Amino acid sequence: xxxxxxxxxxxxxxxxxxxxxxxIRSIAAIRADGGVMLANxxxxxxxxxxxxxxxxxxxxxxxxxxxxxxxxxxxxxxxNPDDIxxxxxxxxxxxxxxxxxxxxxxxxxxxxxxxxxNLAEALDxxxxxxxxxxxxxxxxxxxxxxxxxxxxxxIDSGFFxxxxxxxxxxxxxxxxxxxxxxxRPSWNYKKAEGGGIILDxxxxxxxxxxxxxxxxxxxSCLGATHIPERIGEDGKPYVADADDAAYATFQLEGGVIAHxxxxxxxxxxxxxxxxxxxxxxxxxxxxxxxxxxTQSRVNTPKPVWNPDVAQPIDFFEGWQxxxxxxxxxxxxxxxxxxxxxxxAGEVATYPWDLLAxxxxxxxxxxxxxxxxxxxxxxxxxxxx
Numbered sequence: 494x495x496x497x498x499x500x501x502x503x504x505x506x507x508x509x510x511x512x513x514x515x516x517i518r519s520i521a522a523i524r525a526d527g528g529v530m531l532a533n534x535x536x537x538x539x540x541x542x543x544x545x546x547x548x549x550x551x552x553x554x555x556x557x558x559x560x561x562x563x564x565x566x567x568x569x570x571x572x573n574p575d576d577i578x579x580x581x582x583x584x585x586x587x588x589x590x591x592x593x594x595x596x597x598x599x600x601x602x603x604x605x606x607x608x609x610x611n612l613a614e615a616l617d618x619x620x621x622x623x624x625x626x627x628x629x630x631x632x633x634x635x636x637x638x639x640x641x642x643x644x645x646x647x648i649d650s651g652f653f654x655x656x657x658x659x660x661x662x663x664x665x666x667x668x669x670x671x672x673x674x675x676x677r678p679s680w681n682y683k684k685a686e687g688g689g690i691i692l693d694x695x696x697x698x699x700x701x702x703x704x705x706x707x708x709x710x711x712x713s714c715l716g717a718t719h720i721p722e723r724i725g726e727d728g729k730p731y732v733a734d735a736d737d738a739a740y741a742t743f744q745l746e747g748g749v750i751a752h753x754x755x756x757x758x759x760x761x762x763x764x765x766x767x768x769x770x771x772x773x774x775x776x777x778x779x780x781x782x783x784x785x786x787t788q789s790r791v792n793t794p795k796p797v798w799n800p801d802v803a804q805p806i807d808f809f810e811g812w813q814x815x816x817x818x819x820x821x822x823x824x825x826x827x828x829x830x831x832x833x834x835x836x837a838g839e840v841a842t843y844p845w846d847l848l849a850x851x852x853x854x855x856x857x858x859x860x861x862x863x864x865x866x867x868x869x870x871x872x873x874x875x876x877x
Contacts, residue, residue: 494534499833500576501541502600504567504591505583507550509678510605514634514825515582516543521558522826529830529837537837542570567591571598578603578836584680585687589614592847596621601836602629603829607696607857608850610687615854619847620877630832630843631850633700637824643785643815644771644778645705652787653773659706661753663694663767664738666760670724677757679725681735688735691716691860694755695741696853700845703852706771707745711871714741714860719758741860779812783821786812848877 506516520539523529528536542562545551551563564570571579571594579595581588581604589609592602602622608631609615622629635641647653667677680686681693691714702709716736723733738756745751765781776789792813794806828845835843852875859870 494536496528497531497535497537497837498540499537499578499837500573501539501578501580502544502567502570502573502576502595503541504544504579504581505605506543507545507547507554508582511582512554514823515580515605515829516541516554516560517558518823519826519829521560522823523830523833524559529833531834531837531839537833539833540576542573542576544570568594571595571600574599577601580604585610585692589618592618593621596625596627599625599627601627602847603632603832604630604850605632606850607692607854608847609854610692612851612855612858615847615851616875616877619851622847623877628836628843629847630828630835630845631847631853632825632828633697633704633845633849634824634828635697635701636704636845637827639783639817639821640765640780640785641701641705641769642821644769644780647776647778647785647787647815648705648771652776652789653771653778654775654790656706656749656771656773658772659702659749659751659753660770660772661698661751661767662763663753664756664759664761665766667737667757669720669722675723679723679731681757682723682733682737683731684735689716689737689861690755690757691736691739691741691864692854692857694739695857695860696850698741698743698751698753698755699853699856700849701769702743702745702751706749706751707747709743709856709872710746711744711869712741712856712859712863713869714739714863716740716861716864719756736864739860739864741863785815787815788812848875851875 505511520541528538542564543551544564544567548565555563579600579602581591585607668675681688717738718736719738721733722730725731737758740754743751768781770779778787788811792811794811796806834840859872863870
């Protein structure tokens with residue numbers, strides 16, 4: 494057994510998502526566990542350099558998580574031939590330029606979504622990467638959630654019969670910043686800084702729908718800015734002009750109809766911060782981030798509408814939970830390990846690439862167009 498170093502340039506990991514999910518719970522955790530085990534018994538050890546503007550903050554983060562290298566000079570990092578992967582979790586609006594620069598330097602690309610705030614750039618990034626012959630991947634973390642993995646197992650088993658519809662409910666109350674500090678940064682609510690829940694969440698819903706239920710063919714979306722003023726990190730009010738809620742219906746290949754509500758302006762009274770209900774001719778399922786419950790055709794109760802008496806059926810009793818049949822590690826880490834194996838040559842193909850990322854941007858852009866024009870928008874096939 495031998496150790497194989499693989500050098501990473503990690504940009505934007507001082508932010509909430511980049512730090513918690515990608516650096517701490519993925520790369521640092523992989524390193525602490527001795528690397529990624531390869532088929533021949535070797536271990537692939539990621540060796541990251543974390544890059545940003547604030548050197549003190551970078552060094553403190555590196556010390557806390559046993560990272561040896563930090564830098565405030567991205568250009569210098571890109572020139573180092575020993576670091577072969579560039580990862581970006583910084584702002585969406587800067588991502589395209591950074592990815593192009595990294596591709597020009599010969600780096601493989603792994604990045605957060607959205608890959609851009611517009612489809613033209615997102616699609617061009619996929620073309621540039623293909624022409625350069627580098628390997629590339631985009632974070633599509635929700636596919637690796639325990640709840641969705643259990644749901645996928647139920648789909649693959651034929652449990653549902655023919656799936657007819659999908660209903661999703663995502664969101665929670667993000668405080669305005671006066672009564673309590675906001676849980677999300679202010680740029681999420683500013684159009685000029687790439688904010689808005691449609692751009693953020695429809696990119697997620699594209700890969701969830703495509704991979705589990707069928708390719709999205711068209712969308713009808715209504716956005717809203719329910720809270721037009723919030724309090725920023727500096728304690729001052731600002732105009733929140735980006736959408737903070739979206740109500741979208743999707744037509745999928747094969748006739749499945751999906752509807753997903755996404756909101757940062759809703760209070761949760763459901764099983765989790767996101768839930769999906771899938772209905773089919775032979776059964777239904779409801780899943781959240783961790784758990785999944787099913788109800789088969791023969792276990793379905795037969796309610797009768799009568800508003801004059803209290804409902805005699807406890808509808809929760811008729812559902813069975815899919816048990817944990819395997820350990821479910823952090824989804825971001827699982828996808829990181831798959832991408833590292835891909836770069837190392839153990840995986841021949843990788844489906845969640847920059848083209849898949851462009852499909853997410855396509856759906857978000859179509860959702861915004863649907864809202865503006867108050868109509869259904871069809872999604873043409875994308876290719877590079």
